[in-house]
Amino acid sequence: MIDLMTLKPGDRLQLIQGIVAEVTENMGDGMWVEVRLIEAPDRPGEVGAVELCHAQDIVKVLGAPS
Numbered sequence: 001m002i003d004l005m006t007l008k009p010g011d012r013l014q015l016i017q018g019i020v021a022e023v024t025e026n027m028g029d030g031m032w033v034e035v036r037l038i039e040a041p042d043r044p045g046e047v048g049a050v051e052l053c054h055a056q057d058i059v060k061v062l063g064a065p066s
Contacts, residue, residue, distance in 0.1 A: 004030050012062040
């Protein structure tokens with residue numbers, strides 16, 4: 001289980017459906033973070049879009065970009 005309370009802006013996440021996203025804001029409720037889509041194989045037109053992401057959609061934390 002991923003503790004969303006520890007995520008901060010800039011952290012990268014692997015989401016379901018092969019999506020990679022970057023945290024832009026942590027809502028601080030332990031359930032939702034706002035993310036910007038970095039890679040979206042099934043939705044290429046949405047790369048760059050900002051949306052809310054629920055904890056259940058996160059596969060793993062990839063870390064902050066280097």
